Amino acid sequence: MLEVKDLTVYYDGALALNGVSLRVEDRTFVSVVGPNGAGKTTLLRAISGLEEPDSGTITFDGERVDKLPAYKIVKKGIIQCPERRRPFPEMSVLENLKMGAYLRKDKGEIAKDLETCFELFPVLKERSHQEARTLSGGEQQMLAIARALMCKPKLLLIDEPSLGLAPILKDKMFDAIKKIQLSGVTVLLVEQDVSVAMGLSDRIYVLAHGRIATEGTREELMKDRDVREIYLGI
Numbered sequence: 464m465l466e467v468k469d470l471t472v473y474y475d476g477a478l479a480l481n482g483v484s485l486r487v488e489d490r491t492f493v494s495v496v497g498p499n500g501a502g503k504t505t506l507l508r509a510i511s512g513l514e515e516p517d518s519g520t521i522t523f524d525g526e527r528v529d530k531l532p533a534y535k536i537v538k539k540g541i542i543q544c545p546e547r548r549r550p551f552p553e554m555s556v557l558e559n560l561k562m563g564a565y566l567r568k569d570k571g572e573i574a575k576d577l578e579t580c581f582e583l584f585p586v587l588k589e590r591s592h593q594e595a596r597t598l599s600g601g602e603q604q605m606l607a608i609a610r611a612l613m614c615k616p617k618l619l620l621i622d623e624p625s626l627g628l629a630p631i632l633k634d635k636m637f638d639a640i641k642k643i644q645l646s647g648v649t650v651l652l653v654e655q656d657v658s659v660a661m662g663l664s665d666r667i668y669v670l671a672h673g674r675i676a677t678e679g680t681r682e683e684l685m686k687d688r689d690v691r692e693i694y695l696g697i
Contacts (some may be wrong), residue, residue, distance in 0.1 A: 464489040464649055465510070465618060470519035471504075472509050481673040482519070487651050492644045494660035496695070497670035503653040506670070507620045510534040510651075511543045512648060519552045520596050523618070540617030546626065546653075548607040552596035556587050559595050559606055563613030567635070573613070580609035601632035610638065618649045625656050626670040638665060651686055656678075657695045661685075669695070 465487040472480040476537045485495045495503050508514040512533035521529040528536050531664055550559050555661035560580060560674040564573045574668055590598060595606060611619060621640065625633045633656070641663055644650040652658040661667055661681045669676045669690070677690050684690050 464524060465651070466520075466522045467506075467510065468522070470506070470509060470521065471517045472505055472514055473656075474505050474514065475519050479673055480509065480516075483605055483670070483673070484519075485668050485675065485678070488665075490644070490647055490649055491665040492641070492652070492663055493666050493668070494628060494648045494654055495663040495670050496654055496657045496660050497676075499655070501670040502673040503540070503670055505655055507543055507622050507651070510536075510620060511541060518602040537614065540615070541620065542611045542614040542616035542618070543620040543623070544607050546622040548603040549601055550598075550606050550610070551593055552597035555592050555594055556598070556606055557591040559589045559610050562611050563610035564615075567613075567615060572615075573596045575616065576613055580612055581641065583612075584609055584651065601628050601636070602615075604628065604632075604636060605639070608636075608643075611649075612643065616648055618651060620651050620653075621654045623655065625654065625659065632662055635657070641658075655660065661695075 467483060467485045470480050483506060495506060496504055505514055508515050512531055512570040516529050519528055523539060523541060528539065551562060560577060567573055586602055587605055589610055590602065595603065598606060626637050628636065637659055640650060651658060666678065666680060668678045669685060684695065
């Protein structure tokens with residue numbers, strides 16, 4: 464579904480990504496892990512059209528998208544759930560969710576997807592008329608993911624969903640994300656919690672200093688002691 468090839472991106476004059484390549488197959492769960500400053504968020508922003516690559520290509524469903532503006536990439540089904548949630552703070556939960564469906568015209572399907580979001584995150588239904596700014600951090604993260612789902616993604620990019628969450632909320636969040644992938648949505652997750660990401664993913668890429676340091680399945684990565692100790696901290 465997605466192929467990133469030899470991607471190089473400079474961010475604020477610094478080399479953020481240096482020849483990064485990865486593949487995401489249809490309906491799979493792929494994670495990119497690595498330390499702060501490794502380039503993980505820049506990678507998602509480049510795929511979303513929010514950062515212009517300096518070189519390399521990004522192909523989605525057989526079509527190059529690296530030269531397209533962000534709104535056209537969204538129309539093709541690549542939807543990003545951003546780091547630090549970023550709800551519309553003075554809008555209600557329901558209004559935030561409806562904003563996720565802004566480009567859609569299929570009212571019947573929008574209503575069904577809204578109910579799906581409420582089934583996935585029941586607290587959002589309870590708080591549907593509250594302003595988003597009054598939600599807890601965990602609830603805002605649920606809202607961010609649900610809002611992205613309302614865009615009807617083919618490929619869902621999720622940036623650091625566990626940031627600042629208590630362990631019990633983190634578990635619920637990742638259970639929901641796995642359910643989303645099993646429903647047929649392809650997921651590309653950026654995450655610092657390596658153990659959780661490895662438990663969920665079909666394939667893991669380790670990003671360090673703007674480069675892919677290693678990649679593989681959980682089983683493949685766990686076999687290599689150096690990879691475990693140097694890159695995964697396990």
